[in-house]
Structure formats: C-alpha cells, structure tokens
Amino acid sequence: MRVDDEIRNQLATRFEVLLPHLDERQQRLALGTEARLLGHGGVAAVAAAARVSPTTVRRGVTELDSGEESLPVGRVRRAGGGRKPVTARDPELVAALLGLVEPNARGDPMSPLRWTTKSLRHLATELSEHGHPVSAPTVGHLLREHGFSLQGTAKTLEGKQHPDRDAQFAYINEQVKAHQAAGAPVVSVDAKKKEQLGQLPAAGREWRPKGDPVEVEDHSFFSMGPDVPLAIPYGVYDLGTDAGWVNVGVDHDTSAFAVASIRRWWAARGAADHPGATKLLITADAGGSNSYRYRLWKAELAALAAETGLTITVCHFPPGTSKWNKIEHRLFSQITMNWRGRPLTSHQVVVATIASTRTRTGLRVEAALDTGSYPLGVAVPLSELRRLPISRHAQHGAWNYTIAPTGDSQTGPVRADERAGARARALAVLADERLTGMTATELTALAALLAPAQAALAAQRRFEQRGGPRRRAAGAGSTGLLTDADRVLVTVVYQRQLCSMNVLSDLLGVNANSIGQAIADTRQLLVEHGRTIPASTLRFATADALTEFASGSRPEPARPRLPERLAAPALTGMTRAELAALIGRVVPVLAARAERHRHRHRGGERLPGARGGVFMQKITDEERVLATVLYRRGLGTHDTFAQLFEVSRRTIGGALREVGPLLDQNGYIATPAATRFTTAAELLASLPDPNTDDMDTPTT
Structure with a gap:
C-alpha cells in the first residue's frame, strides 16, 4: 500500500530529532519498528524519510522478528561482528614491527630506518615495503598495546666511576650537616654556560600575540668569535636560605673570577644572612674555573679567607658527577626556564632576567654585572702555594681541604694587585742588559720594529677565530698579561738560553703555555726580520737565582x-x-x-x-x-x-x-x-x- 506524503513528512521530522541521539543498533531497531507499523511499503517509506539504505531498515526488522536477547550495555554489535583486526589478517605484522623499534633492532641491519627518525609514518612505510600493508594510526595503536611510548634520552650514564665516588658523596653530606648544625653557611657554586649576546635564537617558547614571534638571526655562527660580547654567569646558591647570587662577568671564566663572585656574594648577602659566621663550606664540581687542580683557585680562596676572617672548607664532587651539585637543579634550571624563548640582547637583559627568577617554594635570586678584568694565563708558583695555610682532610685530601685565615705577611696569600706589581718588577729584572745582551734603547727599538707585525699576527689570528670581520671596535675586548713589548723581552731572554719556560712562568706568574705561545710567535717574526739573538753563557735553574743575580746578591752561576x-x-x-x-x-x-x-x-x-x-x-x-x-x-x-x-x-x-x-x-x-x-x-x-x-x- 502506498504511504501518503503527510505520514512521510511526520516520519522525516521524527527521525531528524530522534536518530542523532541513538547508536547504530538503536537506530536500526527504531527504523524497523516504524516499518513494521506501516506494513507493506513501510521499508521503502522509512528508508526515504530517514535517508538510509533500505537494507539497514530490513536488518532492523529482521532483528525485531528474530526475538533474540538484547545485547549487553555498551555493545552495538554481537561478538564477532565488524571488520577483522589487522593482526588477524597478518599474524606476522607485530613481530615485524617490534623488530624495527626494539633496542637491539632485530630487523634488517641495512634498513635505512636504522638511521632515520622512527616516526609512525616511517614505520608504516617500512612495513608496507616488506609486505605488511598498514597505516600510521594502526602502527601507533599496536605500539601502545605493546608498552611503547614516545621518550627522549635520559642522562643517567656516568661513564667510568671513580672508586671514591660514593665515599665522597657521604663525606660531603657529613660536612654539610656539621656546618649547618654549627650555624655556618653552606653554598654550592658553579659557572653557568656562557651566553652570546645579540638577536640570537633562544630555546623554548613564551606567550606572544599570534603570528608575531620575536625575529632573530637565522645563523648564530655569524656572531661567534673572540670579539662577540659574552655573559658569563657564575652562581652561588645558599642551601640554608634557599637564595641565589649570580655574578655576570664580561671577560673570562677564570679562577680569579670564580672567587671574586664568592667575594661579592659574601659582601652583598652572605655576611647579612649569616651574621657572626666564622666558617664557610663550599661545594663545587671537580672541573672548570673552580677545579681542585688549579693553584689560582686555592690562592684566591686564601686571599678571601684572609679578608673575611672565615675558615673556608671546600669539598669537590668527584669527576663526572657535577649534576649532583645543588646549584644545577635548584638555581640554574630555574634561570634557564625563566629566559626561555627570549633573546639575550645585552648584559642588562641577562642581569634583569636572572634577578626576576622566582619559584613557588621561595627561591629568591639576585644578580649583578661584573665588568672587572680577569685575564687568562695567570700562574701561581708552587712555592707560593706551599706558603698558603691549606690543610688537606684525611678523606681524599685532593678533593677536601680547609683554608685558614692568616695575618702573617710571610705566609699570607698574594692578592691580584700584588701579583700584577710582582710581574712588573720581574719584567724590569729581565730587562737587565746582562741578561738581554742589549741596551734598553736597543731593546725598545727591537720592540718597535716588531710591533706592526705583532699587531697584524694578532689580527689574523682573531679573524680566523671569529670567522669574519670584527663586530666591535678595536680595544673593546680584554687585554693579556703581557704586552707586545713584554713578549719581545721574554723571547729575547729565552733565545739567550738563560732559563727555561718554567722558570719564566714562576718569575712572571704567567702560565707556561701562554709564554710558549708568545715565544713561538715572536721567534717567527725575528726570523722574518733577519734578527738573531746570540746565546748567553749564563744559566739559571730557578726564578730566585735569576732575581738574585740581577739584584747583585749572587755572582754569576758557576x-x-x-x-x-x-x-x-x-x-x-x-x-x-x-x-x-x-x-x-x-x-x-x-x-x-x-x-x-x-x-x-x-x-x-x-x-x-x-x-x-x-x-x-x-x-x-x-x-x-x-x-x-x-x-x-x-x-x-x-x-x-x-x-x-x-x-x-x-x-x-x-x-x-x-x-x-x-x-x-x-x-x-x-x-x-x-x-x-x-x-x-x-x-x-x-x-x-x-x-x-x-x-x-x-x-x-
């Protein structure tokens, strides 16, 4: 029988309102019910009104007529219904997939997938090429079913461990507890990574108006080199007060700069936060500017102890374990998150960003700019180190030692300004005519002759280091310990075979490597200018012997x-x-x-x-x-x-x-x-x- 148009319109309205709220099976049953009520011609009328296939309506009628029990809650189809899983059609698919992604890579060792990103799309492509057609989403489902997830690398491998590693950790813990129980400050120190200044890319992201990112240079290596301004943050983290002090240097990360940072912290915060303190415990890693091997680090700490009256104890973490230093994950990590996605364009930006670092646990940070000069190559003679009031601990004395304050001028430390004065006096000693074999006028003339070539050689070396032209004005960088004239004088003395480089290092307080580089450069220029320095018959095995000879208190060596x-x-x-x-x-x-x-x-x-x-x-x-x-x-x-x-x-x-x-x-x-x-x-x-x-x- 024919279903009139009015009934068709009523059905269409009813289905438009009801069907979106039903699942697949419920829709079939509702359609089948309406078709049974209409009788002959009802299937076609209901299919047209609901805009579905007549087969779907007939299936609903059949399910109603069958009298089967209702399905459990949550199921739309009976068990076994629907498309078969891909693993049922291809039983070897999972094994092939695991062979590609498992750590031992049991698959083809020549597969290009071993050397590329194992993304879902690459995995699906590789499986399809080996006879296992599959889509990328299906690969993701299979990996999650077998316990895989997206993971980065974990920094847990520490390489070869020092035999005293665990014992040193325990000893540091004992020292920290003992000093804190006595009310003495305990600080963790280290230097953060150097930062180049400018419109350079910065890791991380921060909120900005959509489509308006901060524009930076696309290649940061255009800004590299010795003439590019750097920010050198050196941090001091006070474990007791949960406070940080960061000294932002502009010159070099040397031992003198490291101790100067601790000195500035004590003057600005330490003395106020710990009034009446007589002891200070410093925990540091084993390398860098605060290395336990550096004599200058210990000499500068001795000067700090003499200035402040503090008994300074230093405990170094074993090599390769600097991540255990508290400052790394309590201060530096917070600073890094605070300046993420922000170009460090100037020293003021660096200082302000560090000083604004805060945490919900109460961390407060102060920062200051240090424009002081800390030249490279400063050497401390072994004789000076032996005069310092340093006592090694019974537990690994190389890593653990205490420096006592002293007022004795005979055993006291040498300050930086005193070391510079001693260097100037030593250079005056080397300029003795009996040592150089030439008058002061001749030596000055030789230095003037080589000066242009020295300047050109230095400019060439800096051009090669920076990989391009100068980005700052000449003279904006730091100066070395030895001037061009000093380098000529040292080379003349060495060419005269008066003493070794080690003797010159002890005499001038300059690293032997720096002296060797100065001699190598100047000797080449002497050869190019056809100047020959004759050898002397004098020989000096120590710096004291050379000084005493120049002063007249010792005759010529025998x-x-x-x-x-x-x-x-x-x-x-x-x-x-x-x-x-x-x-x-x-x-x-x-x-x-x-x-x-x-x-x-x-x-x-x-x-x-x-x-x-x-x-x-x-x-x-x-x-x-x-x-x-x-x-x-x-x-x-x-x-x-x-x-x-x-x-x-x-x-x-x-x-x-x-x-x-x-x-x-x-x-x-x-x-x-x-x-x-x-x-x-x-x-x-x-x-x-x-x-x-x-x-x-x-x-x-």
Missing part, C-alpha cells in the same frame, strides 16, 4: 765556567787546541744525528715558530764530548759525572754511548789518568786554578 775548567790539559790529557779540534769534528756529526732523529720523530720538517733546538739537551754537545773524554781516561764513574754536570746518570750514559763511537772514528786513544775520583766534589777540588792553568802542557 756552571758556564765549568767546561772551561774541565778542559784543562791536566784532566783531558791533551792541549786545549787539540781538544777544540776534536770537538769541532765530532759536534757537527752529533748535531746532524740529533736533527735526523727529531725529523723522523715529528714526521717532517719543523713547523714555523717551533723551538728549533732551544733547550733540547740538558748538556750541550761540547759538554757531552768533554764528559766522554774524561770518562774514557778513567777519572770517575757514571755517578761522578752525573753529579759534575748536574744531570741524571741515564743522561750521562746516553752521551757516552753516542759520542764514544765517534771518538773511535776520529782515531782518539785515551791515556789512563793517574787518579780516579769517586765523587764530583773530589774532582772539582783537584781542578787547577784557572788563572795559573798551563794551556799547553797535558798531564798523564
């Missing part, structure tokens, strides 16, 4: 005249002319052999600016020949000549092995001496007076 006295005919058994002729024939061969050995050892020619044989031997080739002649005459043992020439027994043995065959080739036959000396003192006592020495009469 060593340079020793070979002249040992060449007496009474000892060598030949005239001085014969000995000189023999030495003249043997020494060139020795020098050629030594150069061949060094060429083979370095694998090529000597690089420009290298030492070129200065201080390559503890004794000269002439002295080696003389020692071999005396030894062959039976005047003493290896030990006797080792004491005489102030070298080791091994050095004397090597000289005898090298020179002996050359003497035989030159037809030298030694005549036995009448006396054999067991010590160097006995041999020196037998030497004739150099003023009455017979130059031509050998003695047998």
Whole structure:
C-alpha cells in the first residue's frame, strides 16, 4: 500500500530529532519498528524519510522478528561482528614491527630506518615495503598495546666511576650537616654556560600575540668569535636560605673570577644572612674555573679567607658527577626556564632576567654585572702555594681541604694587585742588559720594529677565530698579561738560553703555555726580520737565582765556567787546541744525528715558530764530548759525572754511548789518568786554578 506524503513528512521530522541521539543498533531497531507499523511499503517509506539504505531498515526488522536477547550495555554489535583486526589478517605484522623499534633492532641491519627518525609514518612505510600493508594510526595503536611510548634520552650514564665516588658523596653530606648544625653557611657554586649576546635564537617558547614571534638571526655562527660580547654567569646558591647570587662577568671564566663572585656574594648577602659566621663550606664540581687542580683557585680562596676572617672548607664532587651539585637543579634550571624563548640582547637583559627568577617554594635570586678584568694565563708558583695555610682532610685530601685565615705577611696569600706589581718588577729584572745582551734603547727599538707585525699576527689570528670581520671596535675586548713589548723581552731572554719556560712562568706568574705561545710567535717574526739573538753563557735553574743575580746578591752561576775548567790539559790529557779540534769534528756529526732523529720523530720538517733546538739537551754537545773524554781516561764513574754536570746518570750514559763511537772514528786513544775520583766534589777540588792553568802542557 502506498504511504501518503503527510505520514512521510511526520516520519522525516521524527527521525531528524530522534536518530542523532541513538547508536547504530538503536537506530536500526527504531527504523524497523516504524516499518513494521506501516506494513507493506513501510521499508521503502522509512528508508526515504530517514535517508538510509533500505537494507539497514530490513536488518532492523529482521532483528525485531528474530526475538533474540538484547545485547549487553555498551555493545552495538554481537561478538564477532565488524571488520577483522589487522593482526588477524597478518599474524606476522607485530613481530615485524617490534623488530624495527626494539633496542637491539632485530630487523634488517641495512634498513635505512636504522638511521632515520622512527616516526609512525616511517614505520608504516617500512612495513608496507616488506609486505605488511598498514597505516600510521594502526602502527601507533599496536605500539601502545605493546608498552611503547614516545621518550627522549635520559642522562643517567656516568661513564667510568671513580672508586671514591660514593665515599665522597657521604663525606660531603657529613660536612654539610656539621656546618649547618654549627650555624655556618653552606653554598654550592658553579659557572653557568656562557651566553652570546645579540638577536640570537633562544630555546623554548613564551606567550606572544599570534603570528608575531620575536625575529632573530637565522645563523648564530655569524656572531661567534673572540670579539662577540659574552655573559658569563657564575652562581652561588645558599642551601640554608634557599637564595641565589649570580655574578655576570664580561671577560673570562677564570679562577680569579670564580672567587671574586664568592667575594661579592659574601659582601652583598652572605655576611647579612649569616651574621657572626666564622666558617664557610663550599661545594663545587671537580672541573672548570673552580677545579681542585688549579693553584689560582686555592690562592684566591686564601686571599678571601684572609679578608673575611672565615675558615673556608671546600669539598669537590668527584669527576663526572657535577649534576649532583645543588646549584644545577635548584638555581640554574630555574634561570634557564625563566629566559626561555627570549633573546639575550645585552648584559642588562641577562642581569634583569636572572634577578626576576622566582619559584613557588621561595627561591629568591639576585644578580649583578661584573665588568672587572680577569685575564687568562695567570700562574701561581708552587712555592707560593706551599706558603698558603691549606690543610688537606684525611678523606681524599685532593678533593677536601680547609683554608685558614692568616695575618702573617710571610705566609699570607698574594692578592691580584700584588701579583700584577710582582710581574712588573720581574719584567724590569729581565730587562737587565746582562741578561738581554742589549741596551734598553736597543731593546725598545727591537720592540718597535716588531710591533706592526705583532699587531697584524694578532689580527689574523682573531679573524680566523671569529670567522669574519670584527663586530666591535678595536680595544673593546680584554687585554693579556703581557704586552707586545713584554713578549719581545721574554723571547729575547729565552733565545739567550738563560732559563727555561718554567722558570719564566714562576718569575712572571704567567702560565707556561701562554709564554710558549708568545715565544713561538715572536721567534717567527725575528726570523722574518733577519734578527738573531746570540746565546748567553749564563744559566739559571730557578726564578730566585735569576732575581738574585740581577739584584747583585749572587755572582754569576758557576756552571758556564765549568767546561772551561774541565778542559784543562791536566784532566783531558791533551792541549786545549787539540781538544777544540776534536770537538769541532765530532759536534757537527752529533748535531746532524740529533736533527735526523727529531725529523723522523715529528714526521717532517719543523713547523714555523717551533723551538728549533732551544733547550733540547740538558748538556750541550761540547759538554757531552768533554764528559766522554774524561770518562774514557778513567777519572770517575757514571755517578761522578752525573753529579759534575748536574744531570741524571741515564743522561750521562746516553752521551757516552753516542759520542764514544765517534771518538773511535776520529782515531782518539785515551791515556789512563793517574787518579780516579769517586765523587764530583773530589774532582772539582783537584781542578787547577784557572788563572795559573798551563794551556799547553797535558798531564798523564
């Protein structure tokens, strides 16, 4: 029978209101009920009114007529209904997927997926290429079902652990508790990562108007180099008051800067937060500017102890465990989150951002800009370190030590300004005409001659370091410990072979590496200008010996005249002319052999600016020949000549092995001496007076 239009309109209105609120099965049953009530033609009328397939309506009628029990709550279809899961159609899919993502990568070792991001799309593509067609969402479902999730890396591997690692942690904990129980401040110190200033990309995001991000440079390496301004935050975190102090430096992260930061914290906050304190415990990591190996760190702490009257105890964390230092996750992490997504355009921005750091647990942070100069290369002589009032703890004394305040001028620390004055006085000592071999006017003229070349060399080096032209005005950076004229003076003294680099380091308070670089650069310029610095007969083994000689309190070292006295005919058994002729024939061969050995050892020619044989031997080739002649005459043992020439027994043995065959080739036959000396003192006592020495009469 035909269903009229009025009923069709009523059905359409009813279905439009009702069906959106029913699930799939309920919709079928509702449609089937209406079709049964209409009778013949009801299926077509209901399908047209509901805009569904007649098959769906017939299925609803069939379900009503079947009389089956209702489905459990929450189910739309009976068990077994719907599309089969992909794992049922492809049982090997899960195994193939796990083979790609499991840590051991049991899949094809040559698969490109081993070297690319294991995203859902890449995994789906790789599986499809190996005969397992699957979509990316399905891969995600399968991974979650098998216990996988998106994860980053976890910094838990600490590498090779120090055997005293756990014991040191326990000892630091004991020291912290003991100092806090006594009311003494306990601070954690460290230097944060250096930050380049400018419109540079910054990690993280912050809220801004949509479509209006902060514009920054797309390549930060355009701003790298020694002339780019840096912010060097050094933090002091007070464990007792949950307060941080950050000293923002502009020069270098040196030990002097680290202690200056602690000094500024004590003056600004420490003394006020801990009135009446007599002790201070510092916990620090094992490296960086506060390394337990640095003498300058300990010397500056001794100066701080003397200034404040505090007994300073330092406990270092074992190497590779700096993340356990409290300042890392209680202060620095908060600062990093506070300036995320914000370009650090100036030192003022850095200071203001750090000072505004707060936490809900009560952390308060103060920051200050430090425009002081902290040059690199400052060295503390071992003699100065030994004078400091430092006592090592019984528990790993290298990491744990206490510095007592002292007012004794003989054992007290050396301040930075005092060290600069001592360096100026040492340079004046080196400028002595007896040491340089030239007058003050000649030395000044030489420095003026090399000055343009030195400036050009420095500019070239900085251009290579920064990778481009200068970004700041000349002179805006820090200055070194040695001026260009000082570098010329040091090179002249070294070329004169007066002392070693270590002696110059102790004398000037400058790191030996810095002195070596200055000498290498200046020697190259001397060669380019055709200037030769002749060697001196003076030798100084210590800085004190050189200073005493320059002041006139010590005569010339006795060593340079020793070979002249040992060449007496009474000892060598030949005239001085014969000995000189023999030495003249043997020494060139020795020098050629030594150069061949060094060429083979370095694998090529000597690089420009290298030492070129200065201080390559503890004794000269002439002295080696003389020692071999005396030894062959039976005047003493290896030990006797080792004491005489102030070298080791091994050095004397090597000289005898090298020179002996050359003497035989030159037809030298030694005549036995009448006396054999067991010590160097006995041999020196037998030497004739150099003023009455017979130059031509050998003695047998």
